[in-house]
Amino acid sequence: MRPRAPRHRRRAIGNPDRARETQRRKNTTETQRHREKQTRRSLSTQCGRRGALYLRVSVVDFLCVLSGLCVCPTSSTVPHDRLVISFRRHMPSFFRVLRVSCVVCALSxxxxxxxxxxxxxxxxxxxxxxxxxxxxxxxxNFTPSGSKGVEDGVYGNNRQFHETLEITHGWTKNFETGFYIETAPYVPGIGAKFTGWHVRPRFSFPEFKQFPFHVSLSFEYAFTQPGFDVNRQSLEIRPIFEREQGRLYLSINPDLSVPTKGPEAGSAPAFEPNFKVGWNFTEHVNAGIEYYAETGTVKRFDPLGDEHHILFGAADLNVSPDWELNFGVGKGLTGTSEQWILKAIIGYRFRHGGEKP
Structure with missing residues (x-):
């Protein structure tokens, strides 16, 4: 006796149209599974680049909550690399400037x-x-928890202690020159090191009521010793955009850094943005956040694991026009960032025939 086919096959054999329909459904299911697999693979390869965007968006979200901005980067109907921004029609002009500036700075x-x-x-x-x-x-500056070992000839920052002397002289109302001497009094396993020196001219532009920011421009040329940067010399171009509205303070520094001598000389400029948002809680205390980032060349974003994002809680003490006091605690937001950093800036102005405060 011929063995009987399984029940599901008996139905298909008895009806050729049903057999073709069954085969078509099977092929369709396999095609859908293949497409889903390809999609997951594609998303996996893009996660590094998009992770950087998600991190930047999260920082923007925090800032924009302060100013009333609604950001919806994870909407199911909008691609993840776009922002849906809803502006309130009657918000003060400064807040609109703040929101746009933060978004542009974070996304670029x-x-x-x-x-x-x-x-x-x-x-x-x-x-x-x-x-x-x-x-x-x-x-x-002191880094109680940071990068360890030596990478590309650069010492890790873990438990390093840094001390920098900055001397700045004002020549005119709109021009100054700064000079820096950088040292590392303690490098674990190495000892004290002289790390380099910088020279920095800076210009401030006249204020215009029609433009929402006060603008100045800094040029800084650095000479760095081996062990503290992969490049021996570099040029930093730093535009400064500042705005004050009532008790609120905002400063944005979208830095461009160009290596001029070293293994990266001739490469694309680096864009190292940082910004500060502060609030005058009293006449003498302004506190807020400071943000610093390194995320890849201007031609190509790096994977999130290679980026640096550090957020500081910081305060300025305005005890006198002659003194400058700034203190902060920073936390790294990505794996390669220094996890904890303590910083302090103590400055004093010596007036010899100059303007009175």
């Missing part, structure tokens, strides 16, 4: 993947040093 960040500069952690203000005034500043 791109700089080379290198060890983060932890010798001068500062968001520059618009105002230059007054003519005839010389300002001495000490930048003190």
């Amino acid at each position: 960040v791109a700089s080379r993947a290198a060890a983060q500069d932890l010798f001068e952690i500062q968001v520059y203000p618009y105002e230059t040093v007054a003519p005839g005034v010389t300002m001495f500043e000490f930048h003190t």
